[in-house]
Amino acid sequence: MERGYWIKSKPIYTSLVWHEKATSHLVLASGIGGMAALKLFQQMHPAQPVTVLYARYAQMEVDYSETLKKVVPDNLHVFKFEEDLLTELKSIMPHMRMGLRIYVAGSEGFIWEVAKAVKPFGVDDAHIMKEQTDTLARNVYCVHCKAITKSVTTNIVACCGCERMLFVRDHFSRNLGAYMGLMVDAESPGELPAIEEIYP
Amino acid sequence: MNMIDVRVAAIEQVTPLIKHFKFVKEDGSKLPPFSGGSHIVVALDAEGRTYRNPYSLMGSPTETDAYHISVRRQENSRGGSAYMHENISVGMTLKITHPVNLFTLAKMAHKHVLIAGGIGITPFMSQIEDLNRLGAEYELHYAFRSYKQAAFVEELQKACGNKLHCHSDSDGNRLDMEALLSNQPLGTHVYVCGPSPMVVSVLETAKNLGWPDSNVHNEQFLAPPVGESFKVQLAKSNLEVQVPAEMSMLEAIEAAGVQAEYLCRGGVCGRCELSVLESDGGLEHNDHFLTESEKASCKKIMPCVSRTKGKRLVLDL
Amino acid sequence: MALNFKQESFRDDYTYKNSAEAIKRFPFPFPEDQYMYSVNIEPHTKGKPGSVYEFPFDVDEHYVAECHDRAITLAEDAGRYQALPHMMDAQWDFLELAMESLANDYPEHFTLTKNGSVWTWENKPLGICDTFTFGDITTLPREPFDYMGRQVQGDFVLLDQRDETLYADAGMVTCQADWSLAFNVGMSWREWHGPVPRATELGVMDRALKYLMNLQLANPVRRLNWTMTVNPRLDTSPENYPHWGGDRNKVNADNVSELIHLRVELQSLFRLPRSNGIVFSIRCYLMSLKDIATYPRWAKRLHRVQKTMHPDLIEYKGMTKFHPLVVEWLSQFDDGADIGIGTQPE
Numbered sequence: 001m002e003r004g005y006w007i008k009s010k011p012i013y014t015s016l017v018w019h020e021k022a023t024s025h026l027v028l029a030s031g032i033g034g035m036a037a038l039k040l041f042q043q044m045h046p047a048q049p050v051t052v053l054y055a056r057y058a059q060m061e062v063d064y065s066e067t068l069k070k071v072v073p074d075n076l077h078v079f080k081f082e083e084d085l086l087t088e089l090k091s092i093m094p095h096m097r098m099g100l101r102i103y104v105a106g107s108e109g110f111i112w113e114v115a116k117a118v119k120p121f122g123v124d125d126a127h128i129m130k131e132q133t134d135t136l137a138r139n140v141y142c143v144h145c146k147a148i149t150k151s152v153t154t155n156i157v158a159c160c161g162c163e164r165m166l167f168v169r170d171h172f173s174r175n176l177g178a179y180m181g182l183m184v185d186a187e188s189p190g191e192l193p194a195i196e197e198i199y200p
Numbered sequence: 201m202n203m204i205d206v207r208v209a210a211i212e213q214v215t216p217l218i219k220h221f222k223f224v225k226e227d228g229s230k231l232p233p234f235s236g237g238s239h240i241v242v243a244l245d246a247e248g249r250t251y252r253n254p255y256s257l258m259g260s261p262t263e264t265d266a267y268h269i270s271v272r273r274q275e276n277s278r279g280g281s282a283y284m285h286e287n288i289s290v291g292m293t294l295k296i297t298h299p300v301n302l303f304t305l306a307k308m309a310h311k312h313v314l315i316a317g318g319i320g321i322t323p324f325m326s327q328i329e330d331l332n333r334l335g336a337e338y339e340l341h342y343a344f345r346s347y348k349q350a351a352f353v354e355e356l357q358k359a360c361g362n363k364l365h366c367h368s369d370s371d372g373n374r375l376d377m378e379a380l381l382s383n384q385p386l387g388t389h390v391y392v393c394g395p396s397p398m399v400v401s402v403l404e405t406a407k408n409l410g411w412p413d414s415n416v417h418n419e420q421f422l423a424p425p426v427g428e429s430f431k432v433q434l435a436k437s438n439l440e441v442q443v444p445a446e447m448s449m450l451e452a453i454e455a456a457g458v459q460a461e462y463l464c465r466g467g468v469c470g471r472c473e474l475s476v477l478e479s480d481g482g483l484e485h486n487d488h489f490l491t492e493s494e495k496a497s498c499k500k501i502m503p504c505v506s507r508t509k510g511k512r513l514v515l516d517l
Numbered sequence: 518m519a520l521n522f523k524q525e526s527f528r529d530d531y532t533y534k535n536s537a538e539a540i541k542r543f544p545f546p547f548p549e550d551q552y553m554y555s556v557n558i559e560p561h562t563k564g565k566p567g568s569v570y571e572f573p574f575d576v577d578e579h580y581v582a583e584c585h586d587r588a589i590t591l592a593e594d595a596g597r598y599q600a601l602p603h604m605m606d607a608q609w610d611f612l613e614l615a616m617e618s619l620a621n622d623y624p625e626h627f628t629l630t631k632n633g634s635v636w637t638w639e640n641k642p643l644g645i646c647d648t649f650t651f652g653d654i655t656t657l658p659r660e661p662f663d664y665m666g667r668q669v670q671g672d673f674v675l676l677d678q679r680d681e682t683l684y685a686d687a688g689m690v691t692c693q694a695d696w697s698l699a700f701n702v703g704m705s706w707r708e709w710h711g712p713v714p715r716a717t718e719l720g721v722m723d724r725a726l727k728y729l730m731n732l733q734l735a736n737p738v739r740r741l742n743w744t745m746t747v748n749p750r751l752d753t754s755p756e757n758y759p760h761w762g763g764d765r766n767k768v769n770a771d772n773v774s775e776l777i778h779l780r781v782e783l784q785s786l787f788r789l790p791r792s793n794g795i796v797f798s799i800r801c802y803l804m805s806l807k808d809i810a811t812y813p814r815w816a817k818r819l820h821r822v823q824k825t826m827h828p829d830l831i832e833y834k835g836m837t838k839f840h841p842l843v844v845e846w847l848s849q850f851d852d853g854a855d856i857g858i859g860t861q862p863e
Contacts, residue, residue, distance in 0.1 A: 009708050022410035023382065098384040099410040122310040122387015126680075127412045143697050143755045146596065164759070175703040182755055186762030187838075202735060232734060235606075235793040261791060262652070298734040301793045306679065307603035414680050463559045468728040470555075488727045 010172050013111075013132040016040050016103050023099025024048050028089065028114050030055040030082050032133040033105030034064025040103070041071045051075040051092070055085040055106075082110055086117050093121045105131040109139055109150060112177030125174055136199040140168050141178035148178050156184055156195045165192055203243065203295040204231070209266060211290055214351040218319060219285055220258075223267045226293055231264040234299035236330035237323045237419070240267065241297040243446070246283050252446065253280035256393075256419070257299060258325035258352075262333070267296070270351060272319040303393070303419040305330060310387030312338040313380065315402055317394020318345075321352060323419050324393065328359055339363055341380065343398065346370040377405040393419040430507070433514040434458060435477055449503035453517070460503065460517060467505035474515045476501050481510020520626070522581040522642050528589075533749035535808050539578055543804050544569045544781050545860045546741040550821040554830070555721065558728060561737035561785045569783060572622040573737065574615060574669055575800060581642050583670045583692075583751065590691040590752050591667070596699040597754070600662055600675075600687040607675045607687065608662035609652060610789035611796050615665045640668055662687055671783075671800035674698075676729075678793060682706045683729060686794075692751035692801045694744050694780060695835065699756070732788045732795055739785040744834040745843070746780045749803045768839040773846050774807040777839060779819070806846060812862035816850035823847065 016036045018025065025046055029037040034054055052072050056063045057080055065078045079085045102123060104114045111132065115125040137151040140159075147161025152168060159166050159181065166181030173180070185191055206223040214220045225231050234257060244251040255269035271284045288294070303323050305312060312331060314324045321342055331338045340360055344350035346368055356364050367375040381390065381402075390411070392402040399418050406416045432441045432449060443452040450472055453460050463471035467487030476483065476499055485495045487502040494500055501515070525532045535543075564570025569577075591597055600608060616638055620629035630637045637648045645668065649656035657664050666673050666689035675687035682705045690698040701709045706726050732738065746753055747764040768776050783800040810816040823844050831840050 009704075009710075019410060021408050024410075093386070096386050097382070098386060098388050098415070099382065100386065101410055122308075122385070124412075124414070126414070141700060143700060144757075144759060146699065171700075172708075173700050173704065174708070176700065180697065180700050180755075183759050183762070186759045187765055189763075233790045234734075235791055238793075298736075299790070300733065304679070304793050307606075307677065307792075463557065465560065466558075466728050466731060468724040469558060488724050 010170055011108075011130070011174065013108075013130050016105055016129055016131045018043060018046050019101040019129075022046070022048050022101040023097065025050040025101050025103065026096070027052045027103045028085065028106075029053070029064075029104070030085065030106030030110045030134070031057070032062050032064075033110070033131065034062070034068060036105030036131045036133060038064060038067060038071060045073065049075070051077075053077050053079065053085050053088060055079045055082045055110075057081060082106075082113065086113060089114065089117050093118060096121070101129070102127065103129045103131075105133055107134045107137065107151075108132055109137070109177070110134075112139075112174065115174070116177060138168060138199055139176075139178040140166060140181040141173065141176050142166055142181050144183060148176065149181070153199045154195050154197050155199075156192060157181065167193075203297060206231075206267070206294055206296055208288060208290050208292045208294065211288070214270065215349050217273050217349065218270055218351045219273075220268065220270045220351070221284070221288070223269070223294070223296065224265065231267050232298060233264050234261045234326070235301050236261050236305055236327035237303035238299035238301040238326065239303075239323070240269070240299055242269070242280070242284075243295045243297075244280060244283055244288075246287065251280040251283060253284070256303075256323035256326070258322050260329045261326050262329070268325075270319065270322050303327075303391070303417065305336075305391075306389040306415075306417070308387075309389040309415075310337065311385055311389070312336060313384060313388055313390040314338060314340040315375070315377075315380075315390065315392040315394070315398070316340065316342045317392075317398040318343075318349075319351070320392075320394030320398075320419070321356075322393075324391070325352065325356070325359075327391075328356075332359065339365060341365045341367060341375055343367040343375050343394065344369070377401055378409075381405055381409055381411065389415045389417065391417045391419075430510065431512045433478075433512065434517045435514055436517055443507070448505060449501075449507060449513075453503060458517065462504055465504045467502050470502070472502055472504045473500055474503055474517055475499060476513060477516055478512075478514035479508055479510055480512050481508055483507075484509050520576065520578055520580065520623075520642075523578050525579070525582045527582070527586045527749055527751040531748050531750070533579070533582070533803070535804060536578055537811075540804065540808050540811055541862060542568055542577075543809075543862075544741060544783055544802055545809075545815055545818075545862065546743045546781050547818050547822045548858050548860050550818065551825050552822045552830075557740045558725070558738045559740070561739040561787075569800075569802070570739070573618045573785070573787070574622075574671075574798065575783070576619065576623050576626070576670065580670055584643055584667060586751050587667060587689075587691045594756060597691050597756070598663055598666070598689045599698055599702040600660065601703060604662075604675055604677065604687040604792070604794070605654070605660075607677070607789055607792035607794040607796075608660060610792050610794065611673065611675060612661040612665040613651070614787060614789070614796065615669050619669070643668060662689065669798075671798050673799070674797040675789075675792075676795040676797060678730065678795065680705075681730070682726065683795065685709055690754075692753075693799070694746070694753055694782070695755055695758075697755045729786060729795060732786060734788045734790055737785055737787040739783060742782040742784055744780050745836050745839075746778045746803065747776050747839070749778050749805070751801060751803075765835075765838045768842060770842055770845065773839065773842040774810070775805055777806050777843055778803045779806070779809060806843065810847075810850055813850055814856050815862055816847055817852070817854070817856055820844065820847035820851040 027037050056065050104111050111130050137153045140149045140152050142159040142161055145162035149160040156167055164183045167184040169180045171180045205226040207226050209224045210222040212220040239254045239256045241252050241254050257267055259268040271281050273285045274281045316324050367373050392399050429444045432443055437458050441452050441456045443449050461471050463469045468489055470489045483498050484507045486505040527533055569575045616629050619627040626641050628639045634651045636651050639646045672690045672692055674685050676683040677686045684705050685701055688698040710722050781802045785798045787796050831837055
């Protein structure tokens, strides 16, 4: 069934810590990612200027905004939705300078939306510190119809574009911000392996 | 490694210490195009040994009727620079390698900040040709002791216009590294080539300001692994082979008429591996195949790239 | 050497056939009775006249038909060609390399005339004749990599070298054995290879990367890779897997020798001058088991290699369903004789 495609290539996420050397810092957090932002300020308050953008509603409807308002000295901007955070992010990036350090905490989908938003400004995603929170759900790129099905918690999913049943491989594309999905029953139509929810 | 035969077409004394050499292909055809920042290794046979010195290519990487290099005569030179200054004349033929690039421009940079110290200006001279051709945004900062000792200022002014910033010690116009690197837009890459203290200053300043390492570039030359000459005793063939400084062990063994196994000839596939029966010095492992412990045990060697630090090796071949 | 270009198909009715000459020059990849995965890279130097290694890019009797098959694949899915914006110098490097090689090595079929930077390229088998200015994209009907990639057999990937690794930043991929360019474009070496089955292979990947980072101008290298395909199908892409995956169910003892093709990839890598990138050329050769058995030495060797193949590798190469049938069919040719080392047919 699996066709012997064995490539596993997933990004590695870490826990956010301040870069020791920086000219300024930019923290982007969503949902439970707000906790990661609080953890940062618990470590210390950096000497350099810090900007924090926080989206309250992500996957889990958890809101750290009140606590963040108490902890983050200034330059905290709170948004209801991730889309609004991304819009603000794009508007402040042109003013940033080399020496800026970027940190993201949120779902994998959010992380790579941020990476995509800052890429046109010359920031390579390898330089963004990333912490995965909220959910292990994966975005899936259908290699047949090219559609991306978002927030998939199972190992097999129906493509939102062509409705084929796709097996989701652990092979990730940073450009697309998604894992590869390949038709699971091309050789035996209708015969599906067990569908398991293993990415809650 | 196939070399290119070139003829010295012109030599110009640019400053009291710097000579500019122009090479053309011996057969009259064009030299290969290259990427800005490349260098060639010039092989000079002199006084019983072969000098192999790397020099950055100046001039246009795409209009390659000729290659241009500049050589600064190093103080107390035992090596190639003195030889180049004193013994090379117009009309002589030399062998050079194909261009190699260990100092490439970052193709996706939003801006390039180039910092040159003295003779370190040379790799930037081909880089600015590429940058101009591509319409890229850049600044070139050229630091030198005095205008008298600075080569190519006029050429650079023509090529770069107001993108060139000269910093002459004699004017007291020193380059303020911190100021330069503090206010660059995101996506800027910085490149430095010059005396060690200047390179260290750029690397440290950038690091302290929070620049990622991959946005900071400095030129390093990695000449192919040549060392002293030594003897190799081939136990099974009952033959002694002299390995000259400019040949690999594998090449010398083959030149002696002995069949040796090989495949990649670059130190990664493992095919040429030989057992070392005796050695009178440490082994110089230049391969990427043997493990650290295998290298330390000195019982195996890859003759395509590795050598001995001693004078004699006995191999099981 | 004048070639007799065939009209044949690599899909639907599969009229593809190999001439006796094509069978004899097939790059049979197994020099020993047991197959071992390794960094089998060697210099891509001029090989024996008539062999697939004679020239940097090999053109054979399938040239025209393969180019037509590629054009169909690209018309159906433009995503089979990708080129990130910073790769334009590499595109021109590739065009120059391919045009100069073809014109130099097959002068009766291709000509290249240069008048300064104004070049005239004639491709007689495909009926193409264009004059353009090298370096000026407005003077070509398509961008350089797209233009020339459609005129050389095999897949091509242009690699950018930066940050101590290689990135697959452009590609024309229409005859791959199961990987998606649209998905992989922009990936680094580690990302697109990932951990390959069996731990030892990871060391192999790292060593191969170090070697390629050091690839020099005018010193190309090559290696062989292989797998097996049902039908002489070039497009065995993940994109079109729904169309060809089911073919695996059609193999039986009666048709195995005609349906199953040994698919050999002659992979070569060239350092590019202006971009300092690398072009990775993946030239595909398809040969049915029946045609392979024209040479008993090959049949015996192939039988022994397949019989002793590690099951993980069989699975990785997607051969599990029909592998026992392959081994069974080949066994009739194997008398156990010692045939020595080497890939020669006789």
